[in-house]
Amino acid sequence: MKKLEQTLSRRRFLRGTLKGGAVSVGLPLLNVFLNDNGTAYADGMPIPLRFGTWSWGLGMSESIFVPKKTGANFDLPEEIAALAPVQEHLNLYTNFHVFKDDAPNLCHHSGWVVLRSGIAPTARANLPGETIDVSIARQIGNATRFRSLSATATGDVRDSFSYEGGNSVNTPEWSPLRFYQRLFGEGFQDPNASTFTPDPKVLVRQSALSAVQEEARKLEKSLGAEDRARLDQYFTGLRDLERRFDLQLTKPDPREACVVLEEPMDLPTGLDADLVATRHRMMTDLMLMAVACDQTRVFNMFYASAFSATTQPGYDKPHHTATHEEAVDPELGYQPYTSWYTRRAMEEWAYYVQALASFKEGDGSLLDNSFIYATTDQSFAKLHAIDGIPMFSAGTAGGRVKSGLHIDGGGSPGCRLGFTAQRLMGLEIDTWGDKSNTTSSEIGDILIT
Amino acid sequence: MVIRLDRHSAGEKPISTYWHDCRCLAGSARWQVAIIALALSALAGCSDPQSAESAEQQSAGSPLRTRLLTADQYANSIAQLFGEDIAESILPPIPPMARTDGLLASGSAFVGVTSDQVSQIQQTAASIAAQVVDQDHRDFLIPCSPEETEAADTSCAALFLEETGRLLFRRPLSESRLSDLVHVADYAAEQTGDFYDGLALALEAMLISPDFIFIVDRAEADPDAPSQQRLDAYSLASRLSFLLWNAPPDSVLLQEAEAGILYTQQGLAGAVDRMLVSARLESGVRAFFDDLMAFDEFNSLAKDPLVYPMVTGTTLEHAREQTLRTIVDHLVARQADYRDLFTTRQTFMSLQLAAVYDTPAGQGWVPFEFEEEGPRLGLLTHVSFLAAHSHSVRSSPTLRGKALRETFLCQRVPDPPPDVDFSSLEEAEDAATAKERLAVHNTNPSCAGCHLITDPMGLSLENFDGAGRFRETENGAPLDIAGELDGIFYEDIAGLAHATRNHPKLSACLINRLYAYGTGGPVSLREDRDTLAEFEARFAKNGYQLSTLLRDIALSDAFSRVRSEETQVKMRESLRIKAPAERAGSTMALASMENE
Structure with a gap:
């Protein structure tokens, strides 16, 4: 039996002349692949580590968002009360700063760009560097069909906090139906299928690709430097196709939590908070199933844009407008409608974390083998403040991170969390960020050493 | 190879201009x-x-x-070559463009294609190619039939690929390029045991080529001006x-x-x-x-x-x-x-x-x-x-005022400053009309500068609510829609329309x-x-x-x-x-x- 497990748990490469024929491979049951304590595969290969991001818009109402206590068992003020069921799974980071240095404070832009790229943008459409998920995907995303996936709950294809460079944004999935078809339509290999039939067309695609690459190289030579860089990027994409074709010739390892979902219905456009929540949950369910099926190990979920235009039916101010136009209630000490929007965001953040925790993987859950980095664009949106910008993480990154903590950053760079995340994912970097956002200091309080 | 001479009935839509130039x-x-x-x-x-x-x-x-095809241009290319039905069955795998100087099309000269996007381009290409050769389309999209469906047919593949490549790449294929593609089709037919599968795989290779995805301007010496x-x-x-x-x-x-x-x-x-x-x-x-x-x-x-x-x-x-x-x-x-x-x-x-x-x-x-x-x-x-x-x-x-200026007059309205104090707006909570609300807002000099650029003409459209329906009043208050556009004063919507029409x-x-x-x-x-x-x-x-x-x-x-x-x-x-x-x-x- 042991021999069988070891043999079958490895990905198998089925190159050769297929000539229209199919090779079927019998597969054993799922749990035989795990070791005795369920933390790794039986042959010693660790359960893969995943990295995710989550984003919400327009920060917080500090007086009812920031807990009084730091460390474990922190209190949950009313604006984040919805996090109670998942408190043990997440860390909250407050009093971390984003620095703009000599760049302008670009409303609703500087905050998220710095936290995702480490660099303060100099103008509104300026997207410096690359985002953290792209760097991490290059490290841990090579063994899956999709290096990374992005999805938005806004229904707007332009809403993404993931980019390879200033002119190369990773387009998010915005339609549940389309997302489903991309994940589970043509090209999906069910890791738990009892047979595996490699597609003979894949070999041909590999062969044809080299000719396409050669032509791309020829074309590239005729261009100026900037266009050549764009062609080079396309060429990189073609090389990534090669990697994907290789994977298609390989029997995927079984994944115990992977179940192909039913095709969803699409939703109407709109940003009514209930509709956004419904869309967020549908996209989350699809995204996390894609992760459970090991279609990707890097995933971005976008709840609301930086200029969040989420609406409350019957109330005349969308979220962003409310942050500026709504008065701070003198008795409550905060903006009630604005806080209502933030509370809805926190409900969805709780849903997302809970959903990750509900996927069984080994003795734990998908969340236990993930690290999720959640950011926003402002701290106090009414004043476009970026000092004290709140952040969350969720998951324990395969036992490397403590959770259930409230961390006070003491005014240190918010980029420390992104730096910590990259180090957790195996990036060998000593520093991250630019100018005052530069850090070489991990958030040691959360690390299990 | 069997060449089809009568390929189209009147009801058939598509196809490459190989057969039909003036659809x-x-x-x-x-x-x-x-x-x-x-x-x-x-x-x-x-x-x-x-x-x-x-x-x-x-x-x-x-x-x-060097422009990336826009989504519409991608769809139109597919429709022009292979018909509306195939074009409508796919979502063009093109990323959204950044609006540049007022146009998405101008953003196409700068946008890059991420690896994830390239994979979507390949998936879409596979879907298109499979449809072109399926039973419903092959007889009128492919100008010939193979001697044997289960085997390669170099001549027929070359006939299809040469003309399709010319139209997809918007220029003739070089001999070596055509030869490579025909080789792919033949090899694929051998591997899959199906001529049409082979042709589809060669077509797929063309559809992921940067020669199709990018519109590349090329120069040559002008003989009249060396x-x-x-x-x-x-x-x-x-x-x-x-x-x-x-x-x-x-x-x-x-x-x-x-x-x-x-x-x-x-x-x-x-x-x-x-x-x-x-x-x-x-x-x-x-x-x-x-x-x-x-x-x-x-x-x-x-x-x-x-x-x-x-x-x-x-x-x-x-x-x-x-x-x-x-x-x-x-x-x-x-x-x-x-x-x-x-x-x-x-x-x-x-x-x-x-x-x-x-x-x-x-x-x-x-x-x-x-x-x-x-x-x-x-x-x-x-x-x-x-x-x-x-x-x-x-x-x-x-x-509305901002859109009028930026869309039709090519004027750029600056972003609001980041340190705006919005507290005056709170005092406008009870304002009945947008004009009253903005008047309060514009008591702040740092706001007033830009709002004076946009609001006078935007307020003239206040007879239309957020959905564009006509209204006489807003919250029961009468609307004052007189305004001014770059020195032209007017009393009503018609005045704004004419001021715009005559704007230099x-x-x-x-x-x-x-x-x-x-x-x-x-x-x-x-x-x-x-x-x-x-x-x-x-x-x-x-x-x-x-x-x-x-x-x-x-x-x-x-x-x-x-x-x-x-x-x-x-x-x-x-x-x-x-x-x-x-x-x-x-x-x-x-x-x-x-x-x-």
Whole structure:
């Protein structure tokens, strides 16, 4: 039996002349692949580590968002009360700063760009560097069909906090139906299928690709430097196709939590908070199933844009407008409608974390083998403040991170969390960020050493 | 190989122009007849190919560009080669463009393609290729049959791939390229045991090639001016067809490029005139104005159903369509003065829109005329403009004013400063009208500067709520819609419409955008100023007719001459410096002014 497990748990490469024929491979049951304590595969290969991001818009109402206590068992003020069921799974980071240095404070832009790229943008459409998920995907995303996936709950294809460079944004999935078809339509290999039939067309695609690459190289030579860089990027994409074709010739390892979902219905456009929540949950369910099926190990979920235009039916101010136009209630000490929007965001953040925790993987859950980095664009949106910008993480990154903590950053760079995340994912970097956002200091309080 | 001679029945739509060069895209019969009749008549006066060229001396030329196909151009390419049904079955795998100098199309010269996007391009290519060779399509999309379906057929594969490649890449395939592709098809047929699977895999390889995905301008020495360069004939053909049709060159245009006809004034004029009377012109004009007016916003636009229960997604789709129909009818079918688009009461109505316009209507689209003395006239009073530039729950004079300036006058409204104190707005909570609310807001000098640029004309549209419905009052308070647009004072909506129609920047802005659209990227006001001024003078002389402007641009020296490397470097440097501000995405730009 042991021999069988070891043999079958490895990905198998089925190159050769297929000539229209199919090779079927019998597969054993799922749990035989795990070791005795369920933390790794039986042959010693660790359960893969995943990295995710989550984003919400327009920060917080500090007086009812920031807990009084730091460390474990922190209190949950009313604006984040919805996090109670998942408190043990997440860390909250407050009093971390984003620095703009000599760049302008670009409303609703500087905050998220710095936290995702480490660099303060100099103008509104300026997207410096690359985002953290792209760097991490290059490290841990090579063994899956999709290096990374992005999805938005806004229904707007332009809403993404993931980019390879200033002119190369990773387009998010915005339609549940389309997302489903991309994940589970043509090209999906069910890791738990009892047979595996490699597609003979894949070999041909590999062969044809080299000719396409050669032509791309020829074309590239005729261009100026900037266009050549764009062609080079396309060429990189073609090389990534090669990697994907290789994977298609390989029997995927079984994944115990992977179940192909039913095709969803699409939703109407709109940003009514209930509709956004419904869309967020549908996209989350699809995204996390894609992760459970090991279609990707890097995933971005976008709840609301930086200029969040989420609406409350019957109330005349969308979220962003409310942050500026709504008065701070003198008795409550905060903006009630604005806080209502933030509370809805926190409900969805709780849903997302809970959903990750509900996927069984080994003795734990998908969340236990993930690290999720959640950011926003402002701290106090009414004043476009970026000092004290709140952040969350969720998951324990395969036992490397403590959770259930409230961390006070003491005014240190918010980029420390992104730096910590990259180090957790195996990036060998000593520093991250630019100018005052530069850090070489991990958030040691959360690390299990 | 068996060659099919009779490939098409009258009912069959598609296919590559290998078999059929002069297909018409969908369009109303009325328009098609009118387009041809009026366009021929309009062009009669300018059929002398010298008329444009003689007016324009040798220009500074235009930059070489490498553009990513836009989503519509991708879809049109597939539709043109393989038919509407296949084009409609896929979602073009093209990323959204950053709006650049007012156009998504100009963003296509800068956008990069991520690895994830390339994988989507491959998935879409596989889907298209599989459909082209399936049982439903192969008999009329592939001009021959293999001797044996289960084996390779080099001749038949070559026949299909050569012509399809020519149309997909918008230039002939080199012998070695064709040979590679045929080899792929043969090898694939051997591997899969199916000729059609093999052909599909070779087609798939073409569909992921950068030669298809990118529109690459290529230069060659100009024999008439040896120190200068011109676009090569195929690049010029692509520029022409994407400008006029928003689609790739058809077979005739490629033949004209191959024969060198596009390098003679007479030949180029003939080619352009053929394109201008094609029904495809409607598609091209729609695409340009859809981009210019930022109608991509409609892809995610919605209204609060509690506040505007009669406005559904379908209503908004129809609002977009109403304006595009009006524009095409006015500019293409009627060949009317561009400026009159801002005052015309002629439009089209559908049942779905009737409730918003508070008018009876029948099924389908019908010509419609707003009441002579009523408040609706011109594009600014269309539901599309009014609803797109409003919040989901209320109107926004600021967004409307900003859109008017940026869309139609090419003026840039600055972003609000980051340190605005919004506390004054809190005191305006009880204001009945937007005007009162903004008056309070503008007591802050740092806000007032920009709001004075946008609000006076935006407030003149306050008789229309956030969904574009007419209202006499707001929250029971009367509306004061008198306003001012750059020194022209007026009392009512008609006054704003006429002030816009007569604004000195209106036609210059159209020319700026149209020239950028045609040459594939933003204009340089330093390098292109003289060229644009010449276009503007002739546009005025020709009665502000769009077809004459299109013809003028297409035949101009600047359109086909390549700007010198030295000038291009300067331009790139200039663009790099101003790129962030210039490339502001539409979402950001609009959102930044969201607070009135």
